[in-house]
Amino acid sequence: MKDKLSNLDPKKKINIIxxxxxxxxxxxxxxxxxxxxxxxAGISKGSLFNYFQNKKSLYNYLKVFSIKEIADAILADVNWxxxxxxxxxxxxxxxxxxxxxxxxxxxxxxxxINSDKSIEELxxxxxxxxxxxxxxxxxxxxxxxxxREDIExxxxxxxxxxxxxxxxxxxxxxxxxxxxxDIEDISNEVSKYIEVLRKGFYK
Amino acid sequence: MKDKLSNLDPKKKINIIxxxxxxxxxxxxxxxxxxxxxxxAGISKGSLFNYFQNKKSLYNYLKVFSIKEIADAILADVNWxxxxxxxxxxxxxxxxxxxxxxxxxxxxxxxxINSDKSIEELxxxxxxxxxxxxxxxxxxxxxxxxxREDIExxxxxxxxxxxxxxxxxxxxxxxxxxxxxDIEDISNEVSKYIEVLRKGFYK
DNA sequence: TATTAAAATGACCATACTGGTCATTTTAAT
DNA sequence: ATTAAAATGACCAGTATGGTCATTTTAATA
Numbered sequence: 440m441k442d443k444l445s446n447l448d449p450k451k452k453i454n455i456i457x458x459x460x461x462x463x464x465x466x467x468x469x470x471x472x473x474x475x476x477x478x479x480a481g482i483s484k485g486s487l488f489n490y491f492q493n494k495k496s497l498y499n500y501l502k503v504f505s506i507k508e509i510a511d512a513i514l515a516d517v518n519w520x521x522x523x524x525x526x527x528x529x530x531x532x533x534x535x536x537x538x539x540x541x542x543x544x545x546x547x548x549x550x551x552i553n554s555d556k557s558i559e560e561l562x563x564x565x566x567x568x569x570x571x572x573x574x575x576x577x578x579x580x581x582x583x584x585x586x587r588e589d590i591e592x593x594x595x596x597x598x599x600x601x602x603x604x605x606x607x608x609x610x611x612x613x614x615x616x617x618x619x620x621d622i623e624d625i626s627n628e629v630s631k632y633i634e635v636l637r638k639g640f641y642k
Numbered sequence: 643m644k645d646k647l648s649n650l651d652p653k654k655k656i657n658i659i660x661x662x663x664x665x666x667x668x669x670x671x672x673x674x675x676x677x678x679x680x681x682x683a684g685i686s687k688g689s690l691f692n693y694f695q696n697k698k699s700l701y702n703y704l705k706v707f708s709i710k711e712i713a714d715a716i717l718a719d720v721n722w723x724x725x726x727x728x729x730x731x732x733x734x735x736x737x738x739x740x741x742x743x744x745x746x747x748x749x750x751x752x753x754x755i756n757s758d759k760s761i762e763e764l765x766x767x768x769x770x771x772x773x774x775x776x777x778x779x780x781x782x783x784x785x786x787x788x789x790r791e792d793i794e795x796x797x798x799x800x801x802x803x804x805x806x807x808x809x810x811x812x813x814x815x816x817x818x819x820x821x822x823x824d825i826e827d828i829s830n831e832v833s834k835y836i837e838v839l840r841k842g843f844y845k
Numbered sequence: 846t847a848t849t850a851a852a853a854t855g856a857c858c859a860t861a862c863t864g865g866t867c868a869t870t871t872t873a874a875t
Numbered sequence: 876a877t878t879a880a881a882a883t884g885a886c887c888a889g890t891a892t893g894g895t896c897a898t899t900t901t902a903a904t905a
Binding site for chain 2: 865
């Protein structure tokens with residue numbers, strides 16, 4: 440019962456989380472305003488400070504929540520028997536997109552905390568909740584013999600990652616509030632890039 | 643003589659520009675503080691509002707300045723006879739890096755104004771100062787027969803771009819204030835990726 | 846329906862910062 | 876010594892800050 444937010448109506452909970460994430464994404468921690476958060480979420484100031492002791496503890500809650508949310512989805516939904524890294528990345532891209540529909544600022548928020556906070560602290564959170572997920576994603580059962588042998592794998596892995604990060608980013612910027620997300624459209628786009636990358640970097 | 647800033651000692655001018663860009667990069671326009679700008683720049687409030695009529699005109703000045711600065715450098719320094727797109731991108735990446743040394747927030751600032759402002763306004767500024775630069779960069783004298791014919795060129799161009807954007811971004815995040823930038827180190831990294839991309843996507 | 850406990854509210858607080866002004870001081874040139 | 880230009884920073888009214896808490900609303904139970 441540590442987490443007062445979880446007793447709430449789920450829609451309300453999601454609403455508060457999204458409002459707070461949006462505010463923390465658009466402002467530095469210091470300048471993110473609890474007034475705007477409650478306004479956006481449609482709750483009273485008193486309630487927010489009933490759910491959370493103070494601004495800092497709200498921020499910390501979001502940090503853990505976002506890391507867990509994304510990692511749990513990956514751990515649960517990825518087909519870990521798939522040996523083709525491109526297929527795995529496809530899966531993860533679409534998983535992130537599904538999360539995006541419920542929490543539009545979650546991916547951005549995780550990037551934010553990655554860039555502005557002490558790496559050590561984040562690593563600790565990650566290790567506590569989802570140990571070794573990076574290694575798991577990139578190496579567990581992956582068949583590297585699918586790749587061309589005359590190309591440095593390290594650079595290729597970065598290019599793959601960056602490409603799908605950018606695809607997601609571009610979609611995020613394109614979408615207006617309350618837009619419907621056309622998953623099929625995105626899937627097709629992702630497939631096009633997978634095909635190109637496969638032709639370029641696979642045997 | 644429209645531009646009061648240009649009468650100043652160049653170092654002072656650069657200092658003010660950098661302080662202001664930093665502030666506008668780290669905050670939304672509304673929350674960017676002129677107090678912090680003058681503090682960072684080491685000038686008085688009165689001076690800033692002597693150089694610029696108000697906050698808005700300072701922001702507009704920076705918009706035009708950043709677009710011109712980066713476009714002028716590209717127009718002047720690129721070897722427009724080079725038919726290899728990867729070599730052209732290499733050149734531009736290094737040009738941007740040179741600018742980065744003098745104006746560490748300039749690239750970020752242009753990304754900022756790209757994402758948060760009305761596209762129309764920006765296009766107008768671009769067209770006024772550097773018409774058709776995009777087309778020039780990607781098409782002027784470029785030999786597309788260097789690319790493999792079995793791969794969609796549109797996706798390849800995006801991948802190339804995104805890759806070098808990300809390389810720059812990562813360097814930017816790695817560098818602390820007052821760090822020396824090791825151009826040779828970066829050049830080597832850029833070369834590695836060029837080699838990988840060439841192997842993947844060229845004939 | 847009356848009682849009660851839990852949940853939600855928002856006016857209120859001292860404090861801090863906002864963009865911008867302008868009378869005064871400093872600097873530099875003559 | 877005189878003057879003009881440049882730089883200063885105390886000051887302004889207005890607004891926003893994180894957080895509190897006495898009061899009201901809601902919902903469950905008797």
